[in-house]
Amino acid sequence: xxxxxxxxxxSTQQLRKVYKGRAVVQGLTLNVGPGEVFGFLGxxxxxxxTTVKMLLGLVLPTSGEVRVLGGSPQDPEVRRQLGFLPExxxxxxxxxxxxxxxxxxxxxxxxxxxxxxxIPQVLEQVGLGGRGGETLNGYSKGMLQRAGLAQxxxxxxxxxxxxxxxxxxDPIGRVEVREIISGLxxxxxxxxxxxHLLSEVEQVCDHVAFVKAGEVLRSGSMAQLLGGEVPVxxxxxxxxxxxxxxxxxxxEVQLLPDAFGQPGVQVRLARQDDLPLIAQTVGAxxxxxxxxxxxxxxxxxxxxxxxxxxxxxxxxxxxx
Amino acid sequence: MRNVLLIAELSLREAxxxxxxxxxxxxxxxxxxFYLYGILRLxxxxxxxxLNAGLDFDPERGRRGLTGASVAFSAIxxxxxxxxxxxxxxxxxxxxxxxGDIENGxxxxxxxxxxxxxxxxxxxxxxxxxxxxxxxxxxxxxxxVGVHVITGYTPPQPLTAVGLVLLGVLLLTSLTVLxxxxxxxxxxxxxxxxxYGLGFTGGILSTIGQLAATPTLVxxxxxxxxxxxxxxxxxxxxxxxxxxxxxxxxxxxxxxxxFVGTDPVGGGVVIWxxxxxxxxxxxxxxxxxxxxx
Numbered sequence: 001x002x003x004x005x006x007x008x009x010x011s012t013q014q015l016r017k018v019y020k021g022r023a024v025v026q027g028l029t030l031n032v033g034p035g036e037v038f039g040f041l042g043x044x045x046x047x048x049x050t051t052v053k054m055l056l057g058l059v060l061p062t063s064g065e066v067r068v069l070g071g072s073p074q075d076p077e078v079r080r081q082l083g084f085l086p087e088x089x090x091x092x093x094x095x096x097x098x099x100x101x102x103x104x105x106x107x108x109x110x111x112x113x114x115x116x117x118x119i120p121q122v123l124e125q126v127g128l129g130g131r132g133g134e135t136l137n138g139y140s141k142g143m144l145q146r147a148g149l150a151q152x153x154x155x156x157x158x159x160x161x162x163x164x165x166x167x168x169x170d171p172i173g174r175v176e177v178r179e180i181i182s183g184l185x186x187x188x189x190x191x192x193x194x195x196h197l198l199s200e201v202e203q204v205c206d207h208v209a210f211v212k213a214g215e216v217l218r219s220g221s222m223a224q225l226l227g228g229e230v231p232v233x234x235x236x237x238x239x240x241x242x243x244x245x246x247x248x249x250x251x252e253v254q255l256l257p258d259a260f261g262q263p264g265v266q267v268r269l270a271r272q273d274d275l276p277l278i279a280q281t282v283g284a285x286x287x288x289x290x291x292x293x294x295x296x297x298x299x300x301x302x303x304x305x306x307x308x309x310x311x312x313x314x315x316x317x318x319x320x
Numbered sequence: 321m322r323n324v325l326l327i328a329e330l331s332l333r334e335a336x337x338x339x340x341x342x343x344x345x346x347x348x349x350x351x352x353x354f355y356l357y358g359i360l361r362l363x364x365x366x367x368x369x370x371l372n373a374g375l376d377f378d379p380e381r382g383r384r385g386l387t388g389a390s391v392a393f394s395a396i397x398x399x400x401x402x403x404x405x406x407x408x409x410x411x412x413x414x415x416x417x418x419x420g421d422i423e424n425g426x427x428x429x430x431x432x433x434x435x436x437x438x439x440x441x442x443x444x445x446x447x448x449x450x451x452x453x454x455x456x457x458x459x460x461x462x463x464x465v466g467v468h469v470i471t472g473y474t475p476p477q478p479l480t481a482v483g484l485v486l487l488g489v490l491l492l493t494s495l496t497v498l499x500x501x502x503x504x505x506x507x508x509x510x511x512x513x514x515x516y517g518l519g520f521t522g523g524i525l526s527t528i529g530q531l532a533a534t535p536t537l538v539x540x541x542x543x544x545x546x547x548x549x550x551x552x553x554x555x556x557x558x559x560x561x562x563x564x565x566x567x568x569x570x571x572x573x574x575x576x577x578x579f580v581g582t583d584p585v586g587g588g589v590v591i592w593x594x595x596x597x598x599x600x601x602x603x604x605x606x607x608x609x610x611x612x613x
Binding site: 057058076077080082084089091092094095106108109148151161 | 323326330334337338424425426428429430431432433434435436610612613
């Protein structure tokens with residue numbers, strides 16, 4: 001196993017998993033850099049959870065190569081540096097939270113003295129400070145998810161897998177999880193985030209991959225994926241040939257149907273910095289400007305664009 | 321080894337915290353108390369009859385003949401019940417040792433830690449073996465000591481007999497752990513009980529075969545005993561629980577009683593049972609290594 005900081009956190013080549021003759025993951029090639037927060041998105045049945053399990057050594061790939069922190073996920077030394085919050089966070093509920101964390105800490109090879117200090121620390125971090133002595137069967141679903149998150153970050157991992165980490169949390173809990181992810185990023189910990197809450201992914205992830213039917217449809221940094229043309233809706237009192245000509249110099253122009261009696265056009269700006277030029281162009285023509293609305297692309301739009309919107313996949317949502 | 325002990329400790333704590341041990345102790349006290357009360361009544365009846373018949377009975381020298389045999393049989397059948405309860409306990413407590421954790425999702429967070437899958441299987445086996453062996457040893461001791469206190473009867477070789485019973489319990493625990501790595505909890509429970517029943521069926525067939533001088537049935541019984549030697553182990557254990565005059569009595573009946581054996585257990589059976597237990601445990605380790613979670 002390589003321990004160099006430059007080694008990718010995750011690297012897969014043509015990863016494939018077949019269950020009973022059906023390929024759940026096929027030809028999946030991924031690269032997650034060290035210290036990167038990576039969003040893994042796709043519709044139900046896209047193979048996201050199976051991929052996460054292969055990356056953790058829980059499921060054996062049918063073919064292909066998988067490297068995690070430069071080694072095999074089957075290697076205990078690699079797994080010693082991983083943290084994992086499963087989507088179905090089911091734990092030994094007869095334990096207290098502190099016992100649960102102590103057990104996982106010992107499994108991870110953390111020394112008893114260090115655990116004594118670390119357990120209250122992570123409980124505090126996930127919002128369960130002072131609740132470590134309570135048995136998990138008395139915890140609410142959200143509290144169990146927080147305990148699971150504490151377990152995932154307990155042993156100071158270099159790579160954390162979070163599978164739907166906020167599914168049971170209230171808005172405050174979601175903000176706290178985002179802060180924890182940001183904190184991990186600051187510490188140089190890579191995070192592999194599987195979430196159907198695209199707005200959250202957009203806020204915390206550096207890179208994103210969209211998968212469908214076990215294949216990567218598109219991947220890239222947030223800037224690459226969302227930083228292209230900006231469609232801008234322009235509403236004026238009237239559309240003249242001179243206006244179309246002037247706006248055409250800024251970007252591709254398309255006429256829009258009237259809205260509330262106001263004609264409009266859409267201008268696809270190559271650069272967001274050119275927004276003021278639209279107002280200047282309208283003003284130079286002596287026209288009245290009623291609205292100038294940039295429609296910045298977001299992950300949800302991109303998701304819907306990428307994923308086939310026909311049939312059940314459109315209605316199934318994006319959870320794995 | 322550290323992880324094996326950690327998982328074993330988890331299993332033991334689980335058994336304690338889920339009140340499995342407490343329930344077992346309460347039910348065991350009820351069973352032993354109920355059975356020993358029956359033996360106490362038997363003893364009183366036998367004493368009364370001896371006095372009425374004007375026999376010069378000295379309880380210190382113990383009983384002989386049919387009255388002595390009834391006391392010996394009460395100890396033997398008591399131990400048979402202990403073995404049955406122990407077998408039941410071995411299967412029921414262990415049936416979800418691995419599959420239960422897979423089914424409820426707990427296993428994912430354990431296996432993603434730096435712990436080998438083999439260590440998880442061995443740790444679960446060790447933890448449940450300790451519980452099962454301790455339970456059967458305690459139950460055996462309570463019953464045999466209780467019989468001794470009430471009747472003054474002690475089987476000729478109780479430790480050998482209990483040792484064979486414990487080997488049977490370990491074999492069942494190993495088989496149940498193997499099933500737990502391969503099948504769902506319910507399927508595993510059914511499967512192991514069917515195997516246990518096969519062993520008992522083998523004993524019955526052998527008995528009938530000997531009684532009716534039918535070698536085919538004896539062969540079938542031997543086959544069943546090889547596939548599942550738990551019954552053969554019990555028959556061997558029962559031999560060490562019988563005094564000589566009870567053995568002679570049973571030999572006279574040409575093995576008509578399928579619950580007791582009249583010959584010491586063969587060394588081959590003991591070795592086979594031990595090798596079998598170890599082999600299925602290793603198989604469990606191998607099976608779990610390849611299993612997708």
